[in-house]
Amino acid sequence: MKTNSNRSFYLIPYVVWMLLFVVAPIVLVGYFSLFDLHGNFSFVNYQNFFTSVYLKLTLSSFWYALIITGFTLLIAYPTAYWLTKTKHKQLWLLLIIIPSWINLLLKTYAFIGIFGVFGPINKFLELFGIGKQQILYTDFSFIFVSVYIFIPFMILPIFNSLDKMNPTLIDAARDLGSSTWNTFTKVIFPLTINGVKSGIQAVFIPSLSLFMITRLIAGNKVITLGTAIEQQFLVTQNWGMGSTIAVFLILFMVIIMILTGQKDKGELVNGHNK
Amino acid sequence: MKDIIQAVVAILVVSLVLFIINFQLDKTSGRSGNDSISVYNWGEYIDPESIKQFEKETGITVIYETFDSNEAMMTKIENGGTSYDVAMPSEYAIEKMKKNDLLIPIDHSKIPNLTNIDPYFLDLPFDPGNKYSIPYFWGTVGIAFNPSLLDGQTFESWEDLWDPSLKQEVILVDGAREVMGMGLNTLGYSLNTKDEGQLQEATDKLKTLSPNIKAIIGDEIVETMRRGESAVALVWSGQAADIMYVNEDIDYAVPKEGSNLWFDNMIIPKTAANVEGAHQFINFMLDPKIAAQNADYVGYSTPNEQAIKLMDPKVTGDERFYPTEEMRERLEVYKNLGVETLGKYNELFLEFKMDAQ
Numbered sequence: 001m002k003t004n005s006n007r008s009f010y011l012i013p014y015v016v017w018m019l020l021f022v023v024a025p026i027v028l029v030g031y032f033s034l035f036d037l038h039g040n041f042s043f044v045n046y047q048n049f050f051t052s053v054y055l056k057l058t059l060s061s062f063w064y065a066l067i068i069t070g071f072t073l074l075i076a077y078p079t080a081y082w083l084t085k086t087k088h089k090q091l092w093l094l095l096i097i098i099p100s101w102i103n104l105l106l107k108t109y110a111f112i113g114i115f116g117v118f119g120p121i122n123k124f125l126e127l128f129g130i131g132k133q134q135i136l137y138t139d140f141s142f143i144f145v146s147v148y149i150f151i152p153f154m155i156l157p158i159f160n161s162l163d164k165m166n167p168t169l170i171d172a173a174r175d176l177g178s179s180t181w182n183t184f185t186k187v188i189f190p191l192t193i194n195g196v197k198s199g200i201q202a203v204f205i206p207s208l209s210l211f212m213i214t215r216l217i218a219g220n221k222v223i224t225l226g227t228a229i230e231q232q233f234l235v236t237q238n239w240g241m242g243s244t245i246a247v248f249l250i251l252f253m254v255i256i257m258i259l260t261g262q263k264d265k266g267e268l269v270n271g272h273n274k
Numbered sequence: 275m276k277d278i279i280q281a282v283v284a285i286l287v288v289s290l291v292l293f294i295i296n297f298q299l300d301k302t303s304g305r306s307g308n309d310s311i312s313v314y315n316w317g318e319y320i321d322p323e324s325i326k327q328f329e330k331e332t333g334i335t336v337i338y339e340t341f342d343s344n345e346a347m348m349t350k351i352e353n354g355g356t357s358y359d360v361a362m363p364s365e366y367a368i369e370k371m372k373k374n375d376l377l378i379p380i381d382h383s384k385i386p387n388l389t390n391i392d393p394y395f396l397d398l399p400f401d402p403g404n405k406y407s408i409p410y411f412w413g414t415v416g417i418a419f420n421p422s423l424l425d426g427q428t429f430e431s432w433e434d435l436w437d438p439s440l441k442q443e444v445i446l447v448d449g450a451r452e453v454m455g456m457g458l459n460t461l462g463y464s465l466n467t468k469d470e471g472q473l474q475e476a477t478d479k480l481k482t483l484s485p486n487i488k489a490i491i492g493d494e495i496v497e498t499m500r501r502g503e504s505a506v507a508l509v510w511s512g513q514a515a516d517i518m519y520v521n522e523d524i525d526y527a528v529p530k531e532g533s534n535l536w537f538d539n540m541i542i543p544k545t546a547a548n549v550e551g552a553h554q555f556i557n558f559m560l561d562p563k564i565a566a567q568n569a570d571y572v573g574y575s576t577p578n579e580q581a582i583k584l585m586d587p588k589v590t591g592d593e594r595f596y597p598t599e600e601m602r603e604r605l606e607v608y609k610n611l612g613v614e615t616l617g618k619y620n621e622l623f624l625e626f627k628m629d630a631q
Contacts, residue, residue, distance in 0.1 A: 053625050060628065112494070117503040134442055135487040219489025219509065220448055221630045235345045235450065236620040237613060253470050 024208035026250065033243035054228070058248070061224045062175050065207035068146045072203050075147065076154035080195075081188075083155070084162045093159065100152040108216050111145050112136065115217075137219035145217045146210060153231065154199040161195030162188075197260040225249050294613065310335035311359040311551040314351075316538070317342055317493050318516065321412075321571035323369035328558050337543065342492055343449065351376060357545045359552040365400040365537045368407050369610040370405055377406040378542040379476060384553040387560035394599065395537065395577035400607075407539035409555050411574035414535055414597065416528035420521075423505035429527045432460040435506065436483060443487045445495055445507040449615075450623035451608060453480065453490070456508060459531045466609045470618070477622045487630045499524060510536075511595055515573030518614050526594045528605070535605035537577075 036042045083092050099107070113119055115135040122132050135141050165188070173183045179207065189196075209226030220227075225245055232242030313325075317340040325336045339356070341347040344367035351358060352374070352446050363371065371377050382388060385408060388396075395409040417429040423443075427434060435444055446453050455465035457476030467473060490503055498504050499517045511519075514526035540559065542552045558564060565581035570589075575596050576582065582590045597605075611619070 037617060053621060053628070056628060057624070116501070118501060119375070134488070215448065215491060219445075219491055220627050221489065222486070223624065223628050231620060233626065234349055235343060236350060236617045237345060238617050238620075241617075 004272060012248060029243045029246045029250070031243075032239050035240045035246050037238055037240065044242045048241060049244055054245070058225065060222070061208050062252075064143070064146075064222060064224065065204050067143055068150065068207045069200055069204045071143065072148045072150045072154045072235065073199065076151055077158055077196070080155050080158040080162055081153075083159055089163075093156075096155055097152055100149075104149060105212060107149060108145060108213055109116055111141070111148075113215060116143050136217065137221060139218070139222065142213065142218035142222050145213055149213075150203045150207070153202040157198040157202065158192060160196040161192040165187055165191050201257065201260050205256055208252060209249060309333060309548070309551065310337055310557055311548045312337040312338050312339065312356060313555065314341060314347060314356075314358040314361040314543075316340060316362060318496075319512075319538075319569045319572055319574075323571070324559070328555060329566065331558070332548045332551075332554055334554065336555070339482050348376075349352055349462075351478045351543045351545060355546055357547040358543050359546040359548050360540055360555050361543055362410050362538050362540055364608070365398070365539065366540060366608040366610045368417050368539055371541070371543075372406055373610070374403065376544050378544055378546060378549060379405050380408060380542060380556070381553060385557045387562075388476050390560055390562055390565070390580040391545065392577050392579045397628045398537065399568050400610075402539075406558070407578040410538045410540050411512070411558070411569070411572065412535070412537045412577055413574045413595070414528050415455070415508070415510055415533045415593075416514065416526055417506060418499055418509045418517055418526050419506045419513040420499065420502055420504075420524050420526055422428075423525045425500060429506070430530055432456060432529045432531050434529075435486065435576070437486075440486045440506060442486065442488050442560075443505045444483070445488050445498065445504050446490045447495060447508050447510070447513075448490050448492050450620045452508065452510075452624055453626070454619050455608075456480075457530070457533055459533060462531060465532075465534060465606050466611065468611065468615050473618060477626055480626045484630045490627055490630065510574075512572060512574030515595060519573060528594070528597070528601075530604070532604045532606060535602055537607070538574075583620050 033045055034041055034043070036044045061080055072265075079096075083089060106169075115121060117132060117134070117136075119135075121135060122272035125131065125133060134152060169187055169191070170183060173187045178186065192205050209229070210224050210226060211230055212223050214224055229245050229249070232238050232245065248265070259274050309628065311334055313320075313336055315338070319340070319435050320338075325338060328334070329336055329489055331397035331609055334523055339358075341350070344363050347361060347363055348367055348371060351361065351371075352355070368377075375533065383405075388404075395412060401407045417435070419429055421428075425439070427437060427439070429435070446456075451465070454473070454476060457480040458465045458467055458472065461472070461476055463469075463472045463476065468509055489508035491498075493513075495507050495509055495512055496516050499507055499509075500520045502521065502523070509526075511528075514524070518524045518526065542549060542556075546552055559568065560578060562578060565576050565578040566584040569578075569581060569585065573595075576585075593601065
């Protein structure tokens with residue numbers, strides 16, 4: 001009995017935290033989304049969301065998030081794999097993690113200089129006779145900077161699952177005559193799929209609501225759901241519409257969480273049934 | 275466990291020492307912290323030197339914060355949080371704040387320097403009798419351009435921005451009213467229109483500008499234009515003055531179809547904690563010497579008659595920045611459109627931004 005009440009006592013901070021900072025905001029967002037500009041109860045915001053502007057916005061948000069996640073994965077997986085093979089794993093890992101401690105805005109500002117018309121990249125291009133290119137304020141620069149910022153978040157989970165994988169399984173696959181490609185697709189990748197899924201969650205969901213980078217690097221020519229929410233709250237002062245977009249953003253997050261959810265049942269970890 | 279406790283103690287000791295040093299420094303520099311006002315202003319919109327002078331003269335510490343749109347400023351004041359004592363919104367925002375009962379009336383007996391202001395800028399329709407607001411700066415919206423990057427184009431008309439030779443060269447300021455206003459002005463409509471047909475027409479017109487648009491950004495425009503990274507930008511007059519201060523190649527023009535004439539005034543929000551200090555600050559900013567020095571630094575046009583006398587006549591005689599009354603006739607002042615129409619403007623602006631590729 002005593003241990004039981006003790007346990008629920010320790011739960012209090014957690015429950016209070018969840019109620020105040022997770023449940024309450026979501027309820028408030030849902031509540032605000034049900035009021036129009038004049039504070040009357042209505043579903044007009046939801047109707048509005050399904051007009052062409054917001055649907056197009058959602059689609060383009062998804063499209064950019066998809067591209068960003070794709071490139072991040074493409075770079076992060078081989079990097080993580082290579083990391084597990086190096087001698088000083090922890091040191092290399094630290095070098096990759098350190099940039100993520102620096103404020104996101106600072107890194108973004110740095111890229112304004114790097115990509116500028118008179119920046120180092122253009123100097124380099126001129127050296128090779130290619131001539132000055134407009135790099136800043138293009139889709140390319142937006143995707144490049146976003147990928148750069150998200151890479152550590154993709155590498156970490158993949159590295160962890162690759163590191164936990166039992167290397168003898170690869171030897172076993174080889175011994176049984178599997179080719180390198182087959183070993184990868186049939187053994188290594190399936191065993192690290194959980195790391196990939198957490199990586200995708202950590203990149204795709206924030207990509208949907210990126211907003212400072214859209215202005216500083218993409219010159220507002222890329223609009224994400226995050227930008228639209230910020231605009232509705234700060235500029236239009238239409239809290240209802242802002243909340244409605246937020247409700248959909250939360251919905252998309254839940255869907256993605258379910259799609260990339262971890263199915264632990266019956267899975268093999270290091271060859272043992274968990 | 276012992277290690278953790280030691281680490282925590284070490285951090286606490288270091289913080290305490292830093293706190294004491296900070297406190298001592300504040301004391302020696304005369305910042306007692308008892309008497310302070312918080313000023314909420316646009317970015318790059320005051321001479322830091324004048325704040326220092328104010329602190330020295332009155333002993334009031336100034337806590338200075340900036341915003342980048344009237345709407346963001348209003349949202350923050352409406353929701354409380356920080357109790358700002360003085361803010362500098364534009365005329366249509368003042369109209370709205372007045373309506374929402376967010377302002378404290380200004381006691382004119384405490385602002386003797388008000389007599390320095392040109393009567394043209396007093397008693398304007400958005401605040402009759404200047405009951406709630408005192409003029410700070412005024413200016414226009416127009417086009418800043420770099421002739422050395424262009425082949426002889428001028429910008430007498432908004433239509434000139436549509437010139438095919440300006441592909442990927444035009445930067446716009448990230449403001450719904452400025453950009454939509456430009457579209458409306460190009461077609462000869464009022465930039466305060468509530469007519470949905472006209473607004474749609476303006477949006478369609480703006481969409482044809484897409485190939486020429488390089489970016490839609492905020493204060494970064496100034497740096498970009500200074501470095502000569504872009505040839506043309508839609509800006510506020512003071513931003514143009516800021517750019518020209520560093521890069522003399524740049525020119526500024528207000529197109530003939532008309533544009534926006536705006537006034538930024540100082541107000542005291544309802545949330546003010548130090549109303550007395552706020553009055554002192556407003557009066558101080560109207561001092562001819564301070565106003566002249568401030569206008570020199572900021573680059574916008576001052577409404578202060580006495581200050582103009584102290585300034586370089588080359589600056590105050592420049593009709594690009596101090597348009598004559600006759601020229602001002604062509605320009606329009608923003609009206610408070612109400613949430614519904616403002617929402618429409620923003621939605622169409624969003625549509626336009628999504629179309630810009």
